[in-house]
Amino acid sequence: MLFKLQIHLNSIFGGLLLLSILAACETKPDVISTPEEKKEEPVFKRLPGASSGVTFRNDVDENYNNYFDNFAYVYNGGGVGIGDINNDGLSDIYFTGNEVPNKLYLNEGDLKFKDISQSAGVEGNGRWNNGVTMVDINGDGLLDIYVCKGGYHDSEEERTNLLYINQGDLTFKEQAKDFGLDESGYSIHASFFDMDNDNDLDVYLTNRPDSFDLPLTEMIRQKKLSPSFSRDKLYKNENGKFREIGAQAGIKNNFGYALSVVTADFNGDGYTDIFVANDFAEGDYMYINQKNGTFKEQIKETTNHISMYSMGTDVADINNDGLEDIMVTEMLPEDYKRSKVSMPSMDVEGFYNIVNGGMHKQYMHNALHLNQGNSFFGDISQMAGVSKTEWSWSVLMSDFDNDGYRDVFVANGYRRDVFDGDLDKKLRDFVLKNKSKYTSMNDMLKNGYKDFIDVYDPIKVKNYLFRNTGNLHFENAIESWGFDETSFSNGAAVGDLDNDGDLELVVNNLDDEAFIYENTSSDRNNYLKVKLEGPATNAHGIGAKVTIYYDDKIQFFENKTVRGYLSSNDPVVHFGLGQVAGIDSLNVSWPDGMQNTMSVAGVNQIVVVAHETAVTPKKLPASKELLFQASPGVLAEAFVHKENEVNEYKDQTLLPHNFSKSGPFMSTGDVNGDGEDDLFIGGASGQAGQLYVQSKGKLVKKSTAAFAVDKSYEDMGSTMFDADGDGDLDLYVVSGGSEFPDKADQYKDRLYLNDGKGNFAKSATINTQSSGSCVVAYDIDSDGDLDLFRGGHVITGAYPYSPRSYVLINESGQFIDQTKALAPDLTDVGMVTSAIWADLNGDKTAELVIVGEWMPVMVFANVNGKLKNATVIYGLDKTEGWWNKVVANDIDGDGDQDLIVGNLGENYKFKTNLEKPFQVFAKDFDNNGTNDIFLARYYNDSVLVPVRGIECSSGQVPSIRQKFPSYLSFASSDLQSILGPGMSSALNKKVYTFSNAILVNNGAKFESKKLPIEAQLSAVNGILIEDFDGDGIKDLLVAGNNFDTEVETTPNDASPGAFLKGLGNFEFKAAGSLQSGFFVPYNVKDVQMIKSGANWLVLVSSNNDILRVFSTSRTTSDEKVALNK
Structure with a gap:
C-alpha cells in the first residue's frame, strides 16, 4: 500500500491547495469478465455477531493532526488468529485491534463464541497492534499468542511486541522478554519456522522504518546501511531462548516496509526459505536457505518481475503439481472508470531509477507466481484472472468448496481514496468554499477535520472470491458464493470452526464488525483433514510436507500457519476431495527428514500423524536422465548477445513494446560440406554476427571479416541457401530494428557468398528500405534457382503502419525487387514477423505463409509464378493476432502440412475475442507531425475505450487535457468522444486471438486448436x-x-x-x-x-x-x- 501525501498551503486562504501523490502505473489489465452466475446454494453464509457472539470491531479514530499526513499505515487494519487454545477440539479466534483492545473468543461449539479477552489477559496493553501469530513456543502442547506492535511514533514501551504464554487455564502471561522476543522496532508480523531442521521453531520478524516520506535515494542508502532498528530480524531458537542473528545469517541490506511474510521450502531442497512482501519502492525478498544457517536474497533470480506495492501473501499449490505457488496482493481496481480516475501515470524515469538502484522490476497489480520448478516462479495473474482485486490486503488460497482445487479469497477496501486523480481540484474547492468559517488553516484542519476528510471518498467494496476451475484459471464467485457486503477488510484467517470438514472464514474489518462466514461445502463434497503431532518443540508440525495420492493425482501442502496478512491460520491441514471416495496413501515429510507413509480408510475424517512414529525414508533410486540436457560445453566459446539501448518512446509514448530488441535470430546448415550442421547467429547493432562450425561434437567459432565490417547493422532473420548455384550454402541476413528512420541505409539487407569451405564474403547489399524481420527462400518463378520473400517488420515512428515487404527474384545471383509485378498484395502486407514456404494443398507447389503483428495467418498461393492472397480460401480470415512465429509440419501423419503458430499468449493484460476485438487507432490526431497511437478495448462489452489513461494520452495528444479537465471526465468518455471526428479516418487494426495454436489442415481449410495452457503462459517465439x-x-x-x-x-x-x-x-x-x-x-x-x-542439439537464443x-x-x-x- 502506498500513499505519500504532501499538502502544501502556500497561502492559507488566498492561495491554492496543492496535492502531490507519488504513485505508479496507470495502464491497467483488462477487466475480469464475471462468469454467468451459477444457480447453486452459496458456499458461505455470514453469521452476524448477535448470533455468533463475535462482535469485535477495529474502530480507528480519524485524526488528521495525529495520523493522516504522517502515518501512512493508519488504515492498514488488524489481523486474525485461529487455533485451539484449550485443546478441546474447537478452534478459537483472536483479533488484533489498532486503537481498540485485542479480543480472544472461545469456541463453545455450534459456531457460538464467548469473549474471554479480559479474563485471559490478552487485550494488547493499549496502543497499536498489528499482526498475530498463534504458536506453541515453549513445547507444552498449548498454543501461545505473539503480537506485533507499533503505530505512529509510539514510545519504545508502547511498540514492544507481546508474547502471551498459555497457562492452560484460559489465562495467559506476557513473557516476551523472558524468551528474548521483546522486539521494540515497528513490527508488522512474525513467522515461526524451523530454519535449520533441528526440530525447534525459529522466527522471522518484519519491521518497518519509522518514517514514510523518504526519497528513493535515501531508501537505497538505508538499504546499504541496514540499520538494526528498521531491518527485518531473524531470531534463532537456542534451547527455548531466542537470539537475533539476522545480520550474520544474511538478513541484511534490507530496508523495506514489509506487510507480510510466508516461510516455505520454495526450491524443494528440504530447507525452509522466506518470502517477504514489501510495500513502496523496495522489492519483495526471496531469502533462500543456504543450509548452513545463512540465507541469500534471490528475488531477481527466482522471478522476472514482482508486484509494486505488495501487501498480503499466501503460498499453496493451485494446480496440484506438487509445487507450491505464491500469490501477492496489490491495489489495482477492477473497474475501468476507477482505474482511470485513481492512478496517475507511471514515472518512466522513476521506474528506471528503481531498477538501476538495484531493485526488481515492479508492476501495480496482484501477482500469482506459478512455481515451475528449478526455483523459477512466473507470474500468471493476468491469465488466471486474479490480477486486479481493488485495494487488497489478505489473500488466502484454500479449498473453500472442497472440490480438490485451492480457491482464492482476497480482503479489500481502504478507508480513504488517497489516489483519486481529481483530489487536487476537490481540495481546492473545499478550501475556497469553507475558508470563511475558520480563522486559519490550522483552525480548519482541527475543527473542520470531519468535513475535510470527507473530501477523500471511501473505497468500501466487496471482498473477492475466486473459484479455481482447474487448468490455471479462476472464475469470480463473489456473489454466487455469498459475499454481499462491502467493507474495509484487512486480516483474515481460515479454519474448520464447526468441525464439519469445510473451512470457515474470519475477517477483521476496519470500522465494522468482524465477518464470520460459515461454510456449507461439507454437504456437497468430501474432505480429509490431517492433524500433525510433531516433536514437543514443534508440536503442530510447522514446515511438515503433507501429500495425498489418489486416482493418479496428488495434493500437496507444506504446513504453515502464517499466511495472508497479519494473521495466523488453524494448524490443521485440510484437503477437499470432491466426489473422491478414498485416497491411496498419505505421506508426511517432517523438517528433520523423517517420514510417515500410510494408507487411509475412507474420507470425511481427521487423520492424526505423529512424528514419533516416523521413520528414516528409504534412499530413492537415481533419477532417470532427463530428455533434454543443458550442454554449455558444446560451445567451444560462448556467444553473448549484446543489445544496445534505444528510446523508442520519445515520439510515440503510447507504443506498446520495443522493436529494437527483437533478436537474435539463427539459421543453420552445412556451410563447409563436411556433413555436419553449422550455425549463424545474428548480432545487435554494434555487434557482428557469428558463425559456428561443428567439429568433433562441438560448435567452434569461425572468424568472418565480412560480418565484422557490417556490425553496424541490426541483424534479424537470416537464411542459408544456394544463392549463386555453385552447390554450397550462402547466407542472406535481414537488417532491422528501430534505431534508424525509415528507408535508412542501415535497413539494407546483405548477401554473403560461400567459397564452399565456410568462408563468406559480402556479395551485395540488397536495396531494401524497411526495417525487416525474416527471409525465406523458394523457387517462385520455377526457373531452377531460389528466390526470396523478405518481410518488413516496423516503420520507426509510425506504428502500426505496414512497412515495405519484398519479393526478390534471383536473376543469375542478383536479387531483383519484383513485388509489385508478382505479388502487389505483399508490398505493404503488414508488420511481418515470420514466414515459411509450405505445400498446403498437396499440389507440389509451396504456398507462402506469413504472420505478424495485427495480421491474420496469411496464405499466398503460387499461381503461374504470381503470389495471390488465398487467406480466406483456407479459412484463415479473422485470425488476426500478434503473431511471432509460424512453422509447418505434418503433425498427424495424414500427408498434409499443418501449421503451428506462436502468438502473444493468454497471460497478458490485453484480452480479445471475435465479438469484441482488441484494436488500435493511429493517426496524427493533433497535426503536430507525429503519429499518435491509441490502443483500445471494450468496457462492459459495449463501449470502446482507450487502454491508457489521461496522463499518457494527453502526453501524446496534449489537447486531450484541455478537452477533459478531470480524470473522471476522461474515464467517463468513450474513445470516439476522446479522439473526435478524426477517429473515423484513422488507421484501424484489430486482433481476434492472442492464443498460441495449431492450425489443423483438414484438406480444404484450417481449423484452429489451442495449444495446452502451459504453452499460453507467454509469447511463443x-x-x-x-x-x-x-x-x-x-x-x-x-x-x-x-x-x-x-x-x-x-x-x-x-x-x-x-x-x-x-x-x-x-x-x-x-x-x-x-x-x-x-x-x-x-x-x-x-x-x-x-x-x-x-544427438539433436537444441539452440536457444535470447536477447542481451x-x-x-x-x-x-x-x-x-x-x-x-x-x-x-
Missing part, C-alpha cells in the same frame, strides 16, 4: 517439431517471452519454455522442466535444432543474453518413451 521421446508421435518444443514492454505494461515473461508431449490426434501433454530438462525462462527470441552425431544449448538423443529409448506417462 520459437517452435520445434520432432518425435523427441521416440514413441512414434511428434512432440513440440516451444519457448519465448518478451521482456521489453513499455514501463506501464507488465512484461510477457512467465514462460520457462515447454516440452509438449504428443499424444496423437493433435493432443499434447506438457512436461515441466523438472521432468523434461528444458528450462529457458529468458527473453528467448529463436529456437533452432541441428544434428550432432547421435548467452546462447544456450540442450542435447537430446535422436534414438528411441525406453526411458524416453516413458517420459511423463
Whole structure:
C-alpha cells in the first residue's frame, strides 16, 4: 500500500491547495469478465455477531493532526488468529485491534463464541497492534499468542511486541522478554519456522522504518546501511531462548516496509526459505536457505518481475503439481472508470531509477507466481484472472468448496481514496468554499477535520472470491458464493470452526464488525483433514510436507500457519476431495527428514500423524536422465548477445513494446560440406554476427571479416541457401530494428557468398528500405534457382503502419525487387514477423505463409509464378493476432502440412475475442507531425475505450487535457468522444486471438486448436517439431517471452519454455522442466535444432543474453518413451 501525501498551503486562504501523490502505473489489465452466475446454494453464509457472539470491531479514530499526513499505515487494519487454545477440539479466534483492545473468543461449539479477552489477559496493553501469530513456543502442547506492535511514533514501551504464554487455564502471561522476543522496532508480523531442521521453531520478524516520506535515494542508502532498528530480524531458537542473528545469517541490506511474510521450502531442497512482501519502492525478498544457517536474497533470480506495492501473501499449490505457488496482493481496481480516475501515470524515469538502484522490476497489480520448478516462479495473474482485486490486503488460497482445487479469497477496501486523480481540484474547492468559517488553516484542519476528510471518498467494496476451475484459471464467485457486503477488510484467517470438514472464514474489518462466514461445502463434497503431532518443540508440525495420492493425482501442502496478512491460520491441514471416495496413501515429510507413509480408510475424517512414529525414508533410486540436457560445453566459446539501448518512446509514448530488441535470430546448415550442421547467429547493432562450425561434437567459432565490417547493422532473420548455384550454402541476413528512420541505409539487407569451405564474403547489399524481420527462400518463378520473400517488420515512428515487404527474384545471383509485378498484395502486407514456404494443398507447389503483428495467418498461393492472397480460401480470415512465429509440419501423419503458430499468449493484460476485438487507432490526431497511437478495448462489452489513461494520452495528444479537465471526465468518455471526428479516418487494426495454436489442415481449410495452457503462459517465439521421446508421435518444443514492454505494461515473461508431449490426434501433454530438462525462462527470441552425431542439439537464443544449448538423443529409448506417462 502506498500513499505519500504532501499538502502544501502556500497561502492559507488566498492561495491554492496543492496535492502531490507519488504513485505508479496507470495502464491497467483488462477487466475480469464475471462468469454467468451459477444457480447453486452459496458456499458461505455470514453469521452476524448477535448470533455468533463475535462482535469485535477495529474502530480507528480519524485524526488528521495525529495520523493522516504522517502515518501512512493508519488504515492498514488488524489481523486474525485461529487455533485451539484449550485443546478441546474447537478452534478459537483472536483479533488484533489498532486503537481498540485485542479480543480472544472461545469456541463453545455450534459456531457460538464467548469473549474471554479480559479474563485471559490478552487485550494488547493499549496502543497499536498489528499482526498475530498463534504458536506453541515453549513445547507444552498449548498454543501461545505473539503480537506485533507499533503505530505512529509510539514510545519504545508502547511498540514492544507481546508474547502471551498459555497457562492452560484460559489465562495467559506476557513473557516476551523472558524468551528474548521483546522486539521494540515497528513490527508488522512474525513467522515461526524451523530454519535449520533441528526440530525447534525459529522466527522471522518484519519491521518497518519509522518514517514514510523518504526519497528513493535515501531508501537505497538505508538499504546499504541496514540499520538494526528498521531491518527485518531473524531470531534463532537456542534451547527455548531466542537470539537475533539476522545480520550474520544474511538478513541484511534490507530496508523495506514489509506487510507480510510466508516461510516455505520454495526450491524443494528440504530447507525452509522466506518470502517477504514489501510495500513502496523496495522489492519483495526471496531469502533462500543456504543450509548452513545463512540465507541469500534471490528475488531477481527466482522471478522476472514482482508486484509494486505488495501487501498480503499466501503460498499453496493451485494446480496440484506438487509445487507450491505464491500469490501477492496489490491495489489495482477492477473497474475501468476507477482505474482511470485513481492512478496517475507511471514515472518512466522513476521506474528506471528503481531498477538501476538495484531493485526488481515492479508492476501495480496482484501477482500469482506459478512455481515451475528449478526455483523459477512466473507470474500468471493476468491469465488466471486474479490480477486486479481493488485495494487488497489478505489473500488466502484454500479449498473453500472442497472440490480438490485451492480457491482464492482476497480482503479489500481502504478507508480513504488517497489516489483519486481529481483530489487536487476537490481540495481546492473545499478550501475556497469553507475558508470563511475558520480563522486559519490550522483552525480548519482541527475543527473542520470531519468535513475535510470527507473530501477523500471511501473505497468500501466487496471482498473477492475466486473459484479455481482447474487448468490455471479462476472464475469470480463473489456473489454466487455469498459475499454481499462491502467493507474495509484487512486480516483474515481460515479454519474448520464447526468441525464439519469445510473451512470457515474470519475477517477483521476496519470500522465494522468482524465477518464470520460459515461454510456449507461439507454437504456437497468430501474432505480429509490431517492433524500433525510433531516433536514437543514443534508440536503442530510447522514446515511438515503433507501429500495425498489418489486416482493418479496428488495434493500437496507444506504446513504453515502464517499466511495472508497479519494473521495466523488453524494448524490443521485440510484437503477437499470432491466426489473422491478414498485416497491411496498419505505421506508426511517432517523438517528433520523423517517420514510417515500410510494408507487411509475412507474420507470425511481427521487423520492424526505423529512424528514419533516416523521413520528414516528409504534412499530413492537415481533419477532417470532427463530428455533434454543443458550442454554449455558444446560451445567451444560462448556467444553473448549484446543489445544496445534505444528510446523508442520519445515520439510515440503510447507504443506498446520495443522493436529494437527483437533478436537474435539463427539459421543453420552445412556451410563447409563436411556433413555436419553449422550455425549463424545474428548480432545487435554494434555487434557482428557469428558463425559456428561443428567439429568433433562441438560448435567452434569461425572468424568472418565480412560480418565484422557490417556490425553496424541490426541483424534479424537470416537464411542459408544456394544463392549463386555453385552447390554450397550462402547466407542472406535481414537488417532491422528501430534505431534508424525509415528507408535508412542501415535497413539494407546483405548477401554473403560461400567459397564452399565456410568462408563468406559480402556479395551485395540488397536495396531494401524497411526495417525487416525474416527471409525465406523458394523457387517462385520455377526457373531452377531460389528466390526470396523478405518481410518488413516496423516503420520507426509510425506504428502500426505496414512497412515495405519484398519479393526478390534471383536473376543469375542478383536479387531483383519484383513485388509489385508478382505479388502487389505483399508490398505493404503488414508488420511481418515470420514466414515459411509450405505445400498446403498437396499440389507440389509451396504456398507462402506469413504472420505478424495485427495480421491474420496469411496464405499466398503460387499461381503461374504470381503470389495471390488465398487467406480466406483456407479459412484463415479473422485470425488476426500478434503473431511471432509460424512453422509447418505434418503433425498427424495424414500427408498434409499443418501449421503451428506462436502468438502473444493468454497471460497478458490485453484480452480479445471475435465479438469484441482488441484494436488500435493511429493517426496524427493533433497535426503536430507525429503519429499518435491509441490502443483500445471494450468496457462492459459495449463501449470502446482507450487502454491508457489521461496522463499518457494527453502526453501524446496534449489537447486531450484541455478537452477533459478531470480524470473522471476522461474515464467517463468513450474513445470516439476522446479522439473526435478524426477517429473515423484513422488507421484501424484489430486482433481476434492472442492464443498460441495449431492450425489443423483438414484438406480444404484450417481449423484452429489451442495449444495446452502451459504453452499460453507467454509469447511463443520459437517452435520445434520432432518425435523427441521416440514413441512414434511428434512432440513440440516451444519457448519465448518478451521482456521489453513499455514501463506501464507488465512484461510477457512467465514462460520457462515447454516440452509438449504428443499424444496423437493433435493432443499434447506438457512436461515441466523438472521432468523434461528444458528450462529457458529468458527473453528467448529463436529456437533452432541441428544434428550432432547421435544427438539433436537444441539452440536457444535470447536477447542481451548467452546462447544456450540442450542435447537430446535422436534414438528411441525406453526411458524416453516413458517420459511423463
